[in-house]
Amino acid sequence: MAGSGSISATKRSAASTSAPQQAPGAAPTERHPSAEPNITNWSDKVKGLLAIAPPVTLITALLLWYGYVATLQRFRYFGVDLDLTGLSNQSLLLYGAETVYPVAALLLLALLGVTGLHLAVRWLLESPHHLFVRTLAAICATGGVLLIARALIGMLRPVVAETETPGVTPLSLAVGAPLLVYGGWMARRVAVQAAGNREPSWWTGSFAARMEGIAIVIAVGVLATGLFWTANTFAAAYGTGRAEFDAANLHRRPQVALFTRDALPVIPAGVTCNDLGQGVKHRYEYNGLRLLLASDDRLFLVPGAWTADASTLVVPYDDSIRLVLFPNSPRSGVQRTRC
Incomplete structure (x- = not known):
């Protein structure tokens, strides 16, 4: 028991030593919060x-x-x-x-x-x-x-x-x-x-x-x-x-010859149509087109010379058409009866 009392006295002494001593009669010390309590960048x-x-x-x-x-x-x-x-x-x-x-x-x-x-x-x-x-x-x-x-x-x-x-x-x-x-x-x-x-x-x-x-x-x-x-x-x-x-720069895109079974109701400006005659499965041939995009089983074709009044031709990419792709140079071929 004596040893226990000595240990307690030692702890109290250490606590009193570590605590700041306030002079008798002195005003309490003011402690302001930090000017920047949480300075972060x-x-x-x-x-x-x-x-x-x-x-x-x-x-x-x-x-x-x-x-x-x-x-x-x-x-x-x-x-x-x-x-x-x-x-x-x-x-x-x-x-x-x-x-x-x-x-x-x-x-x-x-x-x-x-x-x-x-x-x-x-x-x-x-x-x-x-x-x-x-x-x-x-x-x-x-x-x-x-x-x-x-x-x-x-x-x-x-x-x-x-x-x-x-x-x-x-x-x-x-x-x-x-x-x-x-x-x-x-x-x-x-x-x-x-x-x-x-x-x-x-x-x-x-x-x-x-x-x-x-x-x-x-x-x-x-x-x-x-x-x-x-x-x-x-x-x-x-x-x-x-x-x-x-x-x-459409001349850099592939030139397309489009063959269809039925005549297209509307032809973009600058595109020519040739009628290959009866008995030909894909009778109508369209020249002067360039391939803009092929997506979702459809072809987006534009005239070789795009102007303000030009339009884009959208055709299904199925058995109703045939395509022939040519190099970038102008196509030479046999002139046929125009539509």
């Missing part, structure tokens, strides 16, 4: 959102959408709706793949540049020149406000969106909101460092930290929306340009 604040849609997933979805819209506009130029083609998902991916390389390169370069700038800001915050970040924060916030204002003008005044360079309004929206929030983030970090261990103000306290996290999540959402909108605008313009290139 930019990526930590959005980790909840990134768990749902990480950057790779967002970029992949953006590129797939870009390829789809570009392919849609490419065939629409020839009067063919993409749903009518019956292209499989794999075929759509292949058609869209050739359009996404420039966009993928630009996105990755932009991501690399933003990462480098953020690292530079982090270095400035930890250097003796951290007050210079205030100037950068003011520039970013001002630029963000101006870009958001430009985006709102484009959204609220349709005439501006119709006459502007494609992508200005959505790109202003995609860049403006994150730039504004990032400027606020930099300004607040400078204020937190300047406050040190002093009592936090509303700008450096926990409430502002929570509001900052919410603002970052909203900015990421606006960024994603603006990027998809921008991709939609650029993809439509790119698809139309790709279709115009295809129309100007």
Whole structure:
């Protein structure tokens, strides 16, 4: 029992030694909460959102959408709706793949540049020149406000969106909101460092930290929306340009001689028809066609010289027709009686 009492006394003595001693009559020591109770970097604040849609997933979805819209506009130029083609998902991916390389390169370069700038800001915050970040924060916030204002003008005044360079309004929206929030983030970090261990103000306290996290999540959402909108605008313009290139280079596509049992009710401009006479199973021969697309047991044929009044011929790929494909050089043959 004596040993037990000695151990208890030793524990009480150690506890009293480790506890800070308050001088008699002294005022209680005030302890303020930390100016930044949960200082986290930019990526930590959005980790909840990134768990749902990480950057790779967002970029992949953006590129797939870009390829789809570009392919849609490419065939629409020839009067063919993409749903009518019956292209499989794999075929759509292949058609869209050739359009996404420039966009993928630009996105990755932009991501690399933003990462480098953020690292530079982090270095400035930890250097003796951290007050210079205030100037950068003011520039970013001002630029963000101006870009958001430009985006709102484009959204609220349709005439501006119709006459502007494609992508200005959505790109202003995609860049403006994150730039504004990032400027606020930099300004607040400078204020937190300047406050040190002093009592936090509303700008450096926990409430502002929570509001900052919410603002970052909203900015990421606006960024994603603006990027998809921008991709939609650029993809439509790119698809139309790709279709115009295809129309100007139809001579590179296979030339088609189409033989049918029955005469076609409508013949595209620039296409000739030859009647091979009775007794021939596939009596009607059509020349001057180029193969645009073969999909879902159908052939999409266009005239060799595409004009504004041209049209696309869609025929079933079955026993009712016969095809003869020729090299890119013009076909020479026997002239027959015209239809």
